[in-house]
Amino acid sequence: MSLQRYRYIAIEGPIGAGKTSLARNLADRLKGALVLEQPEANPFLEKFYADMPRHALSTQLFFLFQRMQQLQAMREEMSTQPVVSDFLFEKDQLFAEVTLSEAEHELYKQLRAHVQPHAASPDLVIYLQAAPEILIRRIRQRGSVLEQSLSENYLLRLSECYMRFFHAYDQAPVMIVNSEHLNFAHSAADLDMLLGRIERMRSAREYFNVGG
Numbered sequence: 001m002s003l004q005r006y007r008y009i010a011i012e013g014p015i016g017a018g019k020t021s022l023a024r025n026l027a028d029r030l031k032g033a034l035v036l037e038q039p040e041a042n043p044f045l046e047k048f049y050a051d052m053p054r055h056a057l058s059t060q061l062f063f064l065f066q067r068m069q070q071l072q073a074m075r076e077e078m079s080t081q082p083v084v085s086d087f088l089f090e091k092d093q094l095f096a097e098v099t100l101s102e103a104e105h106e107l108y109k110q111l112r113a114h115v116q117p118h119a120a121s122p123d124l125v126i127y128l129q130a131a132p133e134i135l136i137r138r139i140r141q142r143g144s145v146l147e148q149s150l151s152e153n154y155l156l157r158l159s160e161c162y163m164r165f166f167h168a169y170d171q172a173p174v175m176i177v178n179s180e181h182l183n184f185a186h187s188a189a190d191l192d193m194l195l196g197r198i199e200r201m202r203s204a205r206e207y208f209n210v211g212g
Helices: 019-030 045-050 052-078 091-099 102-115 132-142 152-168 188-199
Strands: 008-012 033-035 083-085 124-129 174-178 205-209
Touching (some): 019 033, 019 083, 019 124, 019 188, 033 052, 052 083, 052 091, 091 152, 124 152, 174 188, 188 205
Parallel strands (some): 008 083, 008 124, 174 205
16 A cells, blocks of 8 residues: 655544554554654652642643653654554643643643754645544553543543544644544554555545544
């Protein structure tokens, strides 16, 4: 499959949408470098899931600087091979909007503006969507102890933030994918369908929806 024009593909969507599974299989198919979020490296994350208001800011700031480091590594990878990541750097602001208090959010924005991270724009963003109840079911099924406390209300707020963000996003072409009836972790046919749809993209914003 010929997707050479895409040197950097970012996959986005709320927790449970299937980002990491798709990123792994897409990087393997394209024989490219894989750059994944590393939530397990965040020492504040377990406390955050237990008490979000108390530990949101420390969790958020750790992710901000972690992602900045990953951006640097990504630039080096892109010089020699395609790169597929399971996050878009701008997502940091979405989680800050959902989890931080008003005062903390203001502090976060000031700090982010001060460090002035410069992220390369992807050649393509794949935005995965799914209803909150689907996200909850997938999170329960994959059995991550830390994620079991996530509520449907939290995922609904997060999904709404993603929708607002991508409604205005124009920094790269976007393929919006309803992932509710797709299984990128175990179905090569589903991946083939998506790649074929990407190959046929002719506009900056297109949709891929497979009914149940």
